[in-house]
Amino acid sequence: MSSPLSFVHPTADSPWGTYLSQVDRVMPYLGHLARWGETLKRPKRTLIVDIPIELDDGTVAHFEGYRVQHNMSRGPGKGGVRYHPDVTLEEVMALSAWMTVKTAAVNLPYGGAKGGIRVDPSKLSMKELERMTRRYTSEIGIIIGPQQDIPAPDVNTNGQIMAWMMDTYSMNVGGTATGVVTGKPIHLGGSLGRVKATGRGVFVTGREAARRIGMPLDGARVAVQGFGNVGSSAAELFAQAGAKIVAVQDHTGTIVNSNGMDLAELMPVLKRDGGVGNFKGAERIDNEAFWDVKCDILIPAALEGQIDAKRAERITAKLVLEGANGPTVPSADDILADRGVLVVPDVICNAGGVTVSYFEWVQDFSSFFWSEDEINVRLDKIMVDALKKIWDTADRHKISLRTATFAVACERILMAREERGLYP
Ligand code: NAD
Numbered sequence: 001m002s003s004p005l006s007f008v009h010p011t012a013d014s015p016w017g018t019y020l021s022q023v024d025r026v027m028p029y030l031g032h033l034a035r036w037g038e039t040l041k042r043p044k045r046t047l048i049v050d051i052p053i054e055l056d057d058g059t060v061a062h063f064e065g066y067r068v069q070h071n072m073s074r075g076p077g078k079g080g081v082r083y084h085p086d087v088t089l090e091e092v093m094a095l096s097a098w099m100t101v102k103t104a105a106v107n108l109p110y111g112g113a114k115g116g117i118r119v120d121p122s123k124l125s126m127k128e129l130e131r132m133t134r135r136y137t138s139e140i141g142i143i144i145g146p147q148q149d150i151p152a153p154d155v156n157t158n159g160q161i162m163a164w165m166m167d168t169y170s171m172n173v174g175g176t177a178t179g180v181v182t183g184k185p186i187h188l189g190g191s192l193g194r195v196k197a198t199g200r201g202v203f204v205t206g207r208e209a210a211r212r213i214g215m216p217l218d219g220a221r222v223a224v225q226g227f228g229n230v231g232s233s234a235a236e237l238f239a240q241a242g243a244k245i246v247a248v249q250d251h252t253g254t255i256v257n258s259n260g261m262d263l264a265e266l267m268p269v270l271k272r273d274g275g276v277g278n279f280k281g282a283e284r285i286d287n288e289a290f291w292d293v294k295c296d297i298l299i300p301a302a303l304e305g306q307i308d309a310k311r312a313e314r315i316t317a318k319l320v321l322e323g324a325n326g327p328t329v330p331s332a333d334d335i336l337a338d339r340g341v342l343v344v345p346d347v348i349c350n351a352g353g354v355t356v357s358y359f360e361w362v363q364d365f366s367s368f369f370w371s372e373d374e375i376n377v378r379l380d381k382i383m384v385d386a387l388k389k390i391w392d393t394a395d396r397h398k399i400s401l402r403t404a405t406f407a408v409a410c411e412r413i414l415m416a417r418e419e420r421g422l423y424p
Contacts (some may be wrong), residue, residue, distance in 0.1 A: 004041055008090045011018040015094030015304045021330045027408035028396055040100075040410060043093050044111075049139035053131040063132060063365060066206055067115040067140040069149055070096035073416040077113030078103055078354060080154030080183075080202075081161070083135075084303075088118035091304065098325050099354070101347045104409035106386045108358045113149045115140060120157050133161050137168040144169065145177035146365075153183040155228070155303070159195070163188055175228045182357035191205040191360035193375035194353075197235020198323065200301060200376065201352015204383040205344050206234075206321045207241065211328040212391065213342060215296060220244035221258075223295040223317065225249045226302030227276050229321040230350065232267070234299055239263050242270065247293040250302070251408040253277030256289045291315060300327035315341060322346040337400055345402035347409065348383075348390055355382050404411050 002215035003010050003020060010017030030037060051063040055082055057102055066089050069077040072370045079099035082092075093115050100112025143149055153162060162184045169180045178189030186192065193200070207278070210217055220243040223397050224231045236243050244260025252275025262280050269279045277284065291311045298315055300306050303321030307315070320336065320343045322328065328336070329345060336343055356379055363369050370378075386408075394404035 004038065008093065010090060011365075013091060013308065013331070015326050016090045016097075017096045018304070018326055018329055019097045020087055022402065022406055023410075024260070026042060029399070029403070029407040030410055030414065033411060033418065036414040036417045037410075039071065039073075039414065040097070040255055043068050043070045043096060045143065046073055046093065047143055048089060049067075051132055051135045051139060053128060053135055053421075056125050061333060063117050063119045063136075065115070065136045065139060066092040066116040067143060067149070067151075068092045069115060069143065070112040070114075071100040071413060072111035072149075072320045073413055073420060074104060074111055075109040076111060076355065077149030078108070078110035078152070078209040079112055079114035079150045080153040080353075081115040081117075081157050081165075083117050083119050083121040084159075085118060085120040087118045089154055092116045093327055094304070096191045096206055098347055100413060101406060101409040103354055104412040105250045105390070105405050106351045106355055107412065110148040110150075110354070110358065113151075114154070115151055116154075124286055129161070130164055133164045134168040137165045138172060139159070141169055141172050141306075144180060145173075146361070150357070150361060151181045152353070153229070158229075159183060159185045159190065162190075168366035176287075177360050182360040183353075189360070189364045191356055191363055191375060192362055192372040193379065194356045195381060196233040196236075197356035198230045198350050198353030198378060199235075199382050200237060202230065202234040202321050202323045202349055202353065204300075204352065205349045205379050205387050206238070206319065207295060208384055208387050209319055209321070209342060209344050210297070218396065219244065220288065221246045221295040221298055222299065223247035223290065223293050224299045224301060224325075225290065225306060226300065227270060228301070230353075231299060231301030232270065232281065234301065234323055235265075236263055236319070240295070243297070243307070245336050246295055247280075247290060248276050250275050250277070251291045252288045254281060254285050255279055255282035256285055256293055257282040259295075272387065292405050297321060300324045303327070305329055307336075309335055312336050316339060318397065320344070322349045325350065333400065333402065333413065339367060343401060344387075345400075345405055346385060347402070351386070352379055352383060355379055
């Protein structure tokens with residue numbers, strides 16, 4: 001792992017450090033395109049903005065915001081916006097780079113970008129959240145746009161925040177520009193199926209991987225970390241396929257039930273409390289004990305760096321489905337591989353969200369909208385085809401699915417780089 005940049009100082013397990021070592025691992029498989037490999041280690045553009053807002057009590061607060069466009073060789077930037085107190089420039093850089101790889105892995109005509117604000121949104125009122133979102137959108141307005149860079153939801157952002165972003169951008173350019181963000185509410189140019197698309201993609205890649213390793217979903221025990229948009233949607237689809245959700249962890253606690261939880265009872269609790277910690281249909285356990293729970297499938301769907309070397313030794317699952325971005329550090333990847341645990345990496349596993357975001361963007365341009373069935377069928381096909389190509393690549397080179405996904409994606413990215421040539 002080596003960083004050519006002066007303004008970040010990654011460690012082996014930090015998000016950007018993790019990404020750099022993933023790039024180093026794919027280099028031997030890129031043939032003559034490896035000559036362009038350095039491109040992948042440098043974001044094209046990083047923007048840091050100050051976001052001053054007036055709080056409800058009349059005081060002025062400042063927040064630090066970012067938008068990073070990692071690579072745009074294959075098209076406009078695409079990637080979510082995260083509101084979290086631990087967001088840093090380095091984290092946003094890594095998330096933007098994983099977007100570059102992800103959009104190429106499913107062959108969408110996009111580059112990779114990501115944004116974030118270093119804030120705990122639970123401490124803001126709705127009005128403060130709106131003012132912060134609007135000011136952030138104006139500040140990054142100089143680099144986003146339907147043909148430049150298209151934000152979307154990520155951790156702690158949702159359809160309402162996308163609606164404010166779309167409105168702010170539209171006000172600034174003087175015309176409704178629905179295509180500037182995706183993940184919008186349906187009546188503002190959003191797409192059916194978008195809210196649950198990432199979880200659906202996790203399910204589809206999980207279903208295909210399970211089939212290929214001969215693991216029946218009916219009766220499979222599933223443990224989920226992070227029960228927000230991605231984790232809860234994936235869990236619902238696994239439960240519908242007959243799997244048992246035996247453990248769930250979120251920021252409010254960890255709950256287990258070896259018979260499988262009744263999601264019809266759990267979902268209203270999640271809606272009421274904003275977390276699963278108080279659910280009565282399961283037993284509450286210590287957070288760290290989550291990693292020892294007996295399960296067949298583990299879905300990390302919270303934040304980066306959750307599976308470190310120590311936890312990788314304890315995981316009992318045979319299949320890990322990375323709903324979150326960057327949940328596994330490189331040393332843990334090696335341990336899981338040695339232990340025969342199959343990891344479907346984030347850069348393909350959670351690509352369902354950006355795929356339906358692409359459908360939303362296309363629908364916005366044509367002002368012609370598809371049915372939810374059409375969306376889900378198209379999503380399923382894109383995910384299955386992409387995973388097949390990655391699986392074949394992994395088999396051919398005897399490499400992990402992660403390195404195979406990087407190989408497929410980086411070949412497309414660097415081919416575009418080479419064909420476009422260097423400007424001027
Ligand atoms: P979300 O805000 O809806 O949910 C986040 C979940 O993580 C919540 O359940 C929260 O309680 C939990 N969490 C937070 N901190 C935790 C901790 N320390 N321990 C355990 N749980 C914790 O976010 P989301 O949109 O579901 O995103 C989850 C992950 O999926 C992120 O890594 C995100 O980048 C990735 N992702 C999201 C999308 C999308 O479309 N939303 C697409 C691709 C990838």
